[in-house]
Amino acid sequence: EPEVTQTPSHQVTQMGQEVILRCVPISNHLYFYWYRQILGQKVEFLVSFYNNEISEKSEIFDDQFSVERPDGSNFTLKIRSTKLEDSAMYFCASRADTTDTQYFGPGTRLTVL
Amino acid sequence: LAKTTQPISMDSYEGQEVNITCSHNNIATNDYITWYQQFPSQGPRFIIQGYKTKVTNEVASLFIPADRKSSTLSLPRVSLSDTAVYYCLVGALYGGSQGNLIFGKGTKLSVKP
Numbered sequence: 001e002p003e004v005t006q007t008p009s010h011q012v013t014q015m016g017q018e019v020i021l022r023c024v025p026i027s028n029h030l031y032f033y034w035y036r037q038i039l040g041q042k043v044e045f046l047v048s049f050y051n052n053e054i055s056e057k058s059e060i061f062d063d064q065f066s067v068e069r070p071d072g073s074n075f076t077l078k079i080r081s082t083k084l085e086d087s088a089m090y091f092c093a094s095r096a097d098t099t100d101t102q103y104f105g106p107g108t109r110l111t112v113l
Numbered sequence: 114l115a116k117t118t119q120p121i122s123m124d125s126y127e128g129q130e131v132n133i134t135c136s137h138n139n140i141a142t143n144d145y146i147t148w149y150q151q152f153p154s155q156g157p158r159f160i161i162q163g164y165k166t167k168v169t170n171e172v173a174s175l176f177i178p179a180d181r182k183s184s185t186l187s188l189p190r191v192s193l194s195d196t197a198v199y200y201c202l203v204g205a206l207y208g209g210s211q212g213n214l215i216f217g218k219g220t221k222l223s224v225k226p
Contacts, residue, residue, distance in 0.1 A: 058213075106156055
């Protein structure tokens with residue numbers, strides 16, 4: 001069964017550093033999403049992406065965040081200057097255009113020191 | 114988006130049927146009810162979706178009364194591996210580029226031997 005993959009599984013970085021989280025959505029999906037989950041809290045929507053542009057973003061997704069689909073398979077989330085409060089699990093999700101079911105990846109645990 | 118209310122936690126024993134009820138008094142006419150499951154340190158996983166009456170798949174059943182102001186996720190004969198957080202989401206199906214999911218705190222189900 002096709003699945004969303006994410007790399008790395010765990011990323012440790014120093015405050016102020018840039019990080020890029022990578023995702024490979026399911027191949028025939030057209031809609032892509034990033035969510036995050038701070039430890040012990042609920043899953044929060046960050047951004048949705050369709051047709052090579054952001055279609056919606058939350059208040060969390062400020063100027064420090066950016067997304068990109070650099071090629072036909074990868075979908076990346078970049079945090080330019082990480083803060084301690086960016087420590088969280090980051091989940092990528094994708095869906096086809098014929099359903100609203102989103103398929104989530106296993107997540108990347110980001111730890112900012 | 115309709116607000117949902119569900120119990121924070123539930124306990125059960127292996128082999129029992131578990132019913133998790135979600136209240137969504139302000140559900141709109143075009144809203145669907147969707148349940149996701151999340152295991153620790155994993156991304157949410159779609160379980161079931163419905164609009165009215167009853168929906169059943171290989172994993173669960175979803176009961177929706179005529180007024181649609183609540184819904185009940187039913188897990189038959191749970192096992193230890195069903196220990197997870199279960200999220201009830203209410204929203205319209207999107208044919209366009211949006212469709213971001215808004216998660217609540219969910220119900221933490223603990224299955225004991």
